[in-house]
Amino acid sequence: MKIRSLILYSFISSIFLFSLISIWKILSTLQGIDLKNFNFAIILSLGIGISLINLVIGDKLNNYVKSIVFASFFTLIDGFIIQNMPIWYNIGVFGIIIFYSFKIDKYNQKNLELEHSSQSVLFEFLTLFGIVLFSFVILFPFYMMIVTSFKTQAALLINPLDFSINFAQDIKELFKSYFVIFDTYKFGRYILISTFVSVGTVIITLIFAIPAAYAVARLNFFGKNFLSTSILIIYMFPAIVLVIPLYTVFSQLGLRNNVGGLLIVYTATTLPVAIYMLQGYFKSIPKELEEAAIMDKLNWFGIIIKIILPLSIPAISSVALYVFMIAWNEFLFSLMFLDNPNSFTLSRAIQYLSGDAETPRQYLMAGSVVVTIPVLFIFVYFEKYLVSGLTAGSVKG
Amino acid sequence: MSDTLSKIEKRTAYILLLPAVFLVFSIILFPIFANVWISFKEVGLKDIRIPEPRAKKIVKSIKDSSDEIKIIYKLRNSSLILDIRDVKFQDKIPKNVEPVNLDERCQFKSNIINCNFGNWKAKYKENFQIILKNKKGEKINKKEIKSIKPKLSGKSDNILLNTNFTLKNFKKVFFQNEFFDLLMTTFYYTFFGTIGSIVFGILAAQLVNQKFFGRTFMRSILLFPYVGPVVALAYTWELLLDPYSGTLNNLLLNFQVIQEPLNLLGQKYLTINFFGFDLKLRLALTTVIIFEIWRYFPLAFLFILARLQAVPKELYEAADVDGAGPVQKFVSITLPQITAVISILFMIRFIWNFNKFEDIFLLTGGASGTRTLPINVYEQGFTISDIGMGSAVSIVIVALLLVFMFVYFRLLGKRADEN
Numbered sequence: 037m038k039i040r041s042l043i044l045y046s047f048i049s050s051i052f053l054f055s056l057i058s059i060w061k062i063l064s065t066l067q068g069i070d071l072k073n074f075n076f077a078i079i080l081s082l083g084i085g086i087s088l089i090n091l092v093i094g095d096k097l098n099n100y101v102k103s104i105v106f107a108s109f110f111t112l113i114d115g116f117i118i119q120n121m122p123i124w125y126n127i128g129v130f131g132i133i134i135f136y137s138f139k140i141d142k143y144n145q146k147n148l149e150l151e152h153s154s155q156s157v158l159f160e161f162l163t164l165f166g167i168v169l170f171s172f173v174i175l176f177p178f179y180m181m182i183v184t185s186f187k188t189q190a191a192l193l194i195n196p197l198d199f200s201i202n203f204a205q206d207i208k209e210l211f212k213s214y215f216v217i218f219d220t221y222k223f224g225r226y227i228l229i230s231t232f233v234s235v236g237t238v239i240i241t242l243i244f245a246i247p248a249a250y251a252v253a254r255l256n257f258f259g260k261n262f263l264s265t266s267i268l269i270i271y272m273f274p275a276i277v278l279v280i281p282l283y284t285v286f287s288q289l290g291l292r293n294n295v296g297g298l299l300i301v302y303t304a305t306t307l308p309v310a311i312y313m314l315q316g317y318f319k320s321i322p323k324e325l326e327e328a329a330i331m332d333k334l335n336w337f338g339i340i341i342k343i344i345l346p347l348s349i350p351a352i353s354s355v356a357l358y359v360f361m362i363a364w365n366e367f368l369f370s371l372m373f374l375d376n377p378n379s380f381t382l383s384r385a386i387q388y389l390s391g392d393a394e395t396p397r398q399y400l401m402a403g404s405v406v407v408t409i410p411v412l413f414i415f416v417y418f419e420k421y422l423v424s425g426l427t428a429g430s431v432k433g
Numbered sequence: 434m435s436d437t438l439s440k441i442e443k444r445t446a447y448i449l450l451l452p453a454v455f456l457v458f459s460i461i462l463f464p465i466f467a468n469v470w471i472s473f474k475e476v477g478l479k480d481i482r483i484p485e486p487r488a489k490k491i492v493k494s495i496k497d498s499s500d501e502i503k504i505i506y507k508l509r510n511s512s513l514i515l516d517i518r519d520v521k522f523q524d525k526i527p528k529n530v531e532p533v534n535l536d537e538r539c540q541f542k543s544n545i546i547n548c549n550f551g552n553w554k555a556k557y558k559e560n561f562q563i564i565l566k567n568k569k570g571e572k573i574n575k576k577e578i579k580s581i582k583p584k585l586s587g588k589s590d591n592i593l594l595n596t597n598f599t600l601k602n603f604k605k606v607f608f609q610n611e612f613f614d615l616l617m618t619t620f621y622y623t624f625f626g627t628i629g630s631i632v633f634g635i636l637a638a639q640l641v642n643q644k645f646f647g648r649t650f651m652r653s654i655l656l657f658p659y660v661g662p663v664v665a666l667a668y669t670w671e672l673l674l675d676p677y678s679g680t681l682n683n684l685l686l687n688f689q690v691i692q693e694p695l696n697l698l699g700q701k702y703l704t705i706n707f708f709g710f711d712l713k714l715r716l717a718l719t720t721v722i723i724f725e726i727w728r729y730f731p732l733a734f735l736f737i738l739a740r741l742q743a744v745p746k747e748l749y750e751a752a753d754v755d756g757a758g759p760v761q762k763f764v765s766i767t768l769p770q771i772t773a774v775i776s777i778l779f780m781i782r783f784i785w786n787f788n789k790f791e792d793i794f795l796l797t798g799g800a801s802g803t804r805t806l807p808i809n810v811y812e813q814g815f816t817i818s819d820i821g822m823g824s825a826v827s828i829v830i831v832a833l834l835l836v837f838m839f840v841y842f843r844l845l846g847k848r849a850d851e852n
Contacts, residue, residue, distance in 0.1 A: 062684060065684065065687060066680070066684075071687075071688075072687060072688065072689065073688065073689070074688055152756075152757075152758030152759065155758040155759045155760050156758070156759060158759075159759040159760075163640055163643055163645070166636060166637075166640045167640055167645065167651060170636075170637055170640065170651075170655065171651065171654060173727070174654055174655060174657055174658060174727075175654060175657075177666065177669045177670060177673060178657065178661075178669075180669060180672070180673055180680060181665065181669045184672065192678065193678075196678050196679075196680070196683045197680070197683050197684065197687060199680075244452050244453045244456060245453060247449035247450070247452075247453075248449055248450050248452070248453035248454070250449060251445070251446040251447075251449040251450045252450075255442050255443075255445060255446040255449075256439065256442060256443070256446070257442070257443045257446035257447065258443065260446075263450070263454075269838060270457060270461055270462070272784055272785075272834065272838060273461065273465065273831070273834065274785075274788030274789075274790070274807065274830070274834075275788075275790070276788060276790045276807040276810050276811070276827070276830070277464070277465060277468060277788075277810070277827040277830055277831055278460070278461060278464040278465070279810070279811070279814070279827075280464075280468065280471065280810070280814050280820055280823045280824050280827060281463070281464035281465075281467035281468055281471060281824070282460070282464050283481075283814075284467075284471070284481045284820065285464075285467070287481055287482065288481065288482075288483055288591070300456070300460060301460055303456060304456045304457055304459070304460030304461055305460070305461065307453055307456060307457050308457060308461075311453060336445045336449070361660060364662065365660075365661075365662040365663060365664075367662075367663055367664055367791045367795075368790055368791055372815075382662075383662055383663075383664040386664050386665065386668065387664055387795070390668055397672055397678075400668055400672075401668075401669065401672070403665075404662075404664070404665030404666075404668055404669060405665075407662045407664065407665050408661050408662055408665045408666075411660055411661060411662060412657060412660065412661065415653075415656070415657075415660045416653055419653055422660070423656075423735065
């Protein structure tokens with residue numbers, strides 16, 4: 037057995053165990069449990085001990101029996117060090133050790149003697165470590181957003197780490213923040229405006245982009261190459277450099293505080309990427325189909341409606357979803373163009389809410405949940421289309 | 434024959450393109466050029482309103498006479514800077530009523546009072562008064578008179594259209610605006626944000642490219658920060674990082690990692706003692722960069738993953754036969770396969786991070802050493818209300834962008850040549 041592999045194996049697996057236990061402790065703390073210490077040294081030595089015993093036992097004991105023995109042993113010691121923990125905490129620890137024992141089960145003395153075994157061990161545990169850490173870091177803010185929206189300011193002042201939700205209380209109390217933002221802050225109206233603006237942007241963008249993309253993909257005309265490059269270059273220019281001239285012109289034309297003005301700007305800013313994405317797809321449609329259509333005396337309009345559109349439903353859907361997402365999430369232009377609370381979009385409304393220092397933070401988070409949920413839902417449901425949209429639209433910040 | 438066909442084709446192309454090109458031109462290209470124009474002018478936020486003549490109508494009864502009534506018009510020029518020329522005034526009065534001792538600037542003709550007020554200077558104000566008398570000696574209905582609104586019109590210059598130009602804005606941008614500091618902050622933010630998001634993108638892609646339970650689920654959640662609305666995410670982070678009520682600080686205090694709360698978004702420098710040396714860390718800037726990485730590594734991840742999945746399996750199998758370890762496989766197979774994607778990603782992300790406004794604006798508002806060029810555009814234009822300065826900073830951004838894009842397309846062209 038290589039000594040280097042042995043050390044790496046026991047050390048890295050215990051670090052992994054420590055990180056799992058620590059994350060569990062953090063989450064438990066946020067349920068209002070009084071935990072003060074990660075007990076780094078103790079957990080690490082326990083982990084090293086378990087991983088070494090695992091090597092010694094090897095295949096002599098059934099995997100399940102082994103895991104349960106390890107888990108009970110660890111949970112007992114952990115329970116002895118930090119006493120008076122609720123039972124669910126100990127069950128969680130038990131579960132983590134079961135998971136951990138299954139992960140280290142495949143290592144035995146023979147295994148560690150193989151060539152590159154130390155590297156394999158390293159890679160394997162770093163992968164596990166990475167999965168756990170990445171999920172935690174990404175999901176944690178979303179988790180906090182949701183649980184904060186169910187708390188009250190007073191409860192958070194008493195114990196800023198207690199995010200446990202009391203499901204026993206009245207449903208009206210539980211969803212109080214949501215009732216307040218819909219009643220007092222007119223969020224129902226903002227949802228409608230945001231939906232109207234986003235769906236409107238999608239429709240107008242498609243109406244403008246499909247013919248233009250078809251022309252770029254199929255037809256020959258003077259300045260075609262110039263146009264395709266400028267589409268990309270224009271797309272790189274940020275909203276912030278457009279803001280001042282648009283603000284002045286829109287003020288003078290009376291287009292500020294007007295959802296129509298927002299629609300124009302959103303359409304114009306998403307058009308380049310929509311054209312870029314669509315023309316790439318149109319190019320992949322076999323030309324023979326159109327040649328047959330020309331024989332049948334179909335004009336360009338007919339070709340687009342009868343041949344191109346039905347064949348490019350997937351591409352159009354991904355463009356539509358992508359544009360919807362951009363319009364729904366957009367903030368800068370809605371900040372610049374809207375200052376009348378009657379015409380706010382959701383993003384602008386939340387920013388307006390936060391401008392008042394008196395606003396309790398659970399309202400802010402309830403608003404954030406309301407604006408986030410539709411996008412994440414659409415994303416998860418239509419992931420296939422959206423991912424291809426994101427990849428093709430690549431350059432959008 | 435074919436000649437006419439190609440002509441038709443050309444014409445169709447132009448027709449199909451026209452709406453899109455027109456819209457993009459007026460909303461994107463025109464403002465970029467307009468920026469150049471405005472940046473050479475001294476314009477404040479309040480100047481962009483076109484001056485209007487305004488009148489507030491107040492109706493008062495006159496003591497001891499029920500058939501007479503007094504109307505006071507509070508006339509003013511809405512602009513504090515610009516004159517209005519040739520102001521015309523018109524108001525209707527009910528039948529049976531006529532004005533008494535009408536001002537000489539005005540004329541009365543069939544229920545309508547027309548006045549010609551001439552030129553109004555900036556800030557002009559006047560209380561203009563008309564006394565009305567009922568011809569039959571009856572009481573005048575005050576409400577009826579009040580319900581009619583006077584009409585005013587006048588000619589004025591649009592400050593944006595005159596031809597007075599100045600270099601003041603650019604002088605201020607470069608010499609009075611802590612320009613160097615601004616530039617350095619922007620580059621720190623852009624560079625480290627880009628590098629960080631690519632490094633984490635590679636790590637995440639490498640992870641998801643392996644087989645494990647819940648892999649598709651993992652791929653979905655990795656993209657959450659990128660697809661979520663920036664407003665919601667920024668405020669959530671702000672709450673997490675708050676020095677007093679924030680979860681992060683309370684957790685760190687609770688587990689005794691730190692002794693005193695850290696104001697992660699409100700403190701410019703953090704001094705760290707490192708082997709006897711005092712290192713000054715730009716704390717708020719670092720936090721903002723971390724948020725940036727958190728939000729944008731998913732894009733890098735998506736690209737690199739797509740590339741990794743296209744790497745032929747045979748390469749790895751051959752490496753296995755040759756007895757290469759995981760590290761060697763990563764260095765000599767994976768890395769060369771993804772360098773092209775990484776360089777494209779670097780350039781795209783660099784340009785976009787350079788332009789990033791919302792994230793910093795929502796997290797710190799540009800305070801505590803996080804003022805980047807885009808934030809400065811907003812600050813100059815809407816906080817200090819100097820539209821001209823804001824435009825001048827925009828021009829600096831556009832100029833730098835053009836340089837980046839030139840480099841980008843040059844490198845892209847080179848790569849295309851090589852392949």
